[in-house]
Amino acid sequence: MNILVTGGAGFIGSHIVDAYIREGHRVVVLDNLSTGKREQVHPDATFYEIDLMAPEVKDIFEKEKIDAINHHAAQISVTQSVADPAFDAEINIVGSLKLLELAATYKVKKFVFASTGGALYGEQDYYPADEAHPTQPISPYGIAKLTVERYLSYYRENFSIHPTILRYSNVYGPRQDPHGEAGVVSIFCKQLLKDQQPVIFGDGEQTRDFVSVFDVVNANLKAVSENCQGTYNVGTGKETSVNTITALLIKASGKTLPPRHNPPRMGEQRRSCIDYGKFNKDHGWQPTQVLDEGLKGTFNFFTDSVR
Numbered sequence: 451m452n453i454l455v456t457g458g459a460g461f462i463g464s465h466i467v468d469a470y471i472r473e474g475h476r477v478v479v480l481d482n483l484s485t486g487k488r489e490q491v492h493p494d495a496t497f498y499e500i501d502l503m504a505p506e507v508k509d510i511f512e513k514e515k516i517d518a519i520n521h522h523a524a525q526i527s528v529t530q531s532v533a534d535p536a537f538d539a540e541i542n543i544v545g546s547l548k549l550l551e552l553a554a555t556y557k558v559k560k561f562v563f564a565s566t567g568g569a570l571y572g573e574q575d576y577y578p579a580d581e582a583h584p585t586q587p588i589s590p591y592g593i594a595k596l597t598v599e600r601y602l603s604y605y606r607e608n609f610s611i612h613p614t615i616l617r618y619s620n621v622y623g624p625r626q627d628p629h630g631e632a633g634v635v636s637i638f639c640k641q642l643l644k645d646q647q648p649v650i651f652g653d654g655e656q657t658r659d660f661v662s663v664f665d666v667v668n669a670n671l672k673a674v675s676e677n678c679q680g681t682y683n684v685g686t687g688k689e690t691s692v693n694t695i696t697a698l699l700i701k702a703s704g705k706t707l708p709p710r711h712n713p714p715r716m717g718e719q720r721r722s723c724i725d726y727g728k729f730n731k732d733h734g735w736q737p738t739q740v741l742d743e744g745l746k747g748t749f750n751f752f753t754d755s756v757r
């Protein structure tokens with residue numbers, strides 16, 4: 451298959467590109483390198499350094515005969531979305547719509563969309579949240595993701611596009627960006643490597659559902675197949691506190707640097723955890739990476755990258 455991966459120079463997208471190429475697909479990457487890195491793009495992928503909003507994106511569809519789109523390009527920072535909701539909406543809503551319009555024009559049926567479980571369900575009514583949990587995003591970032599999910603229903607009904615929506619929890623792993631939803635892992639790794647105490651905001655008992663990027667890649671391998679359509683949570687169903695993450699990373703680093711606590715951040719979500727039962731039942735997906743090993747691997751990646 452010819453697969454267009456937007457954001458394929460970024461953290462999650464670049465791992466997906468590697469896996470699609472390993473599976474024998476031909477991959478085209480669209481990325482403006484705003485946070486992505488050229489060296490993360492697999493050498494066998496066809497790379498276009500271009501903004502999602504550029505009219506020339508049409509030329510890629512004209513030339514590359516795209517069979518499937520995997521849309522990961524986005525403004526990924528919740529904080530940035532609060533500071534500038536219009537900018538967030540421009541890239542995350544309008545950019546996605548432009549891509550959907552091209553999918554409709556060029557009759558690309560398969561469309562995989564990277565959504566979010568964490569920011570979409572907001573402060574949850576129950577734990578873990580399944581896909582039927584009310585969506586109550588409290589940030590412009592979450593609102594934009596939900597809006598694109600709604601547009602995907604419109605394109606499914608009117609243009610025979612087959613969407614697969616993957617609602618990730620907090621994704622961690624090698625190449626991760628400090629601004630993303632599991633940014634805390636890369637921030638702590640970098641602090642520890644500089645022999646600085648990890649800084650925890652608040653009491654550290656806030657929880658997240660940390661899923662490995664390698665499990666997310668497996669979800670994307672399933673998502674691109676013809677019979678995989680619908681909305682699926684991609685997480686572990688387990689809550690891990692920031693205190694636990696910090697302790698595991700300190701252990702992985704072999705250092706004796708106790709964490710420091712700063713005042714809590716305004717509006718920070720307290721708990722988050724999502725149920726992957728539906729994806730498991732329909733397509734056999736489940737997380738396989740053990741958290742402390744995954745964190746060790748991530749710490750080693752950052753150690754190697756500063757050498």
Ligand SMILES: NC(=O)c1ccc[n+]([C@@H]2O[C@H](COP(=O)([O-])OP(=O)(O)OC[C@H]3O[C@@H](n4cnc5c(N)ncnc54)[C@H](O)[C@@H]3O)[C@@H](O)[C@H]2O)c1
Nearest residue numbers: 457460461462482483484485486501502523524621630631
């Ligand atoms: N990291 C997480 O925990 C997490 C959780 C839920 C959802 N997601 C979603 O997964 C996707 C990938 O996130 P990531 O963590 O890999 O972040 P990332 O910043 O590493 O990847 C995003 C990529 O998109 C590119 N990009 C941004 N704006 C662009 C534009 N206007 N035109 C072209 N390219 C553009 C960036 O250069 C980057 O390579 C995003 O859609 C994000 O919202 C991430």
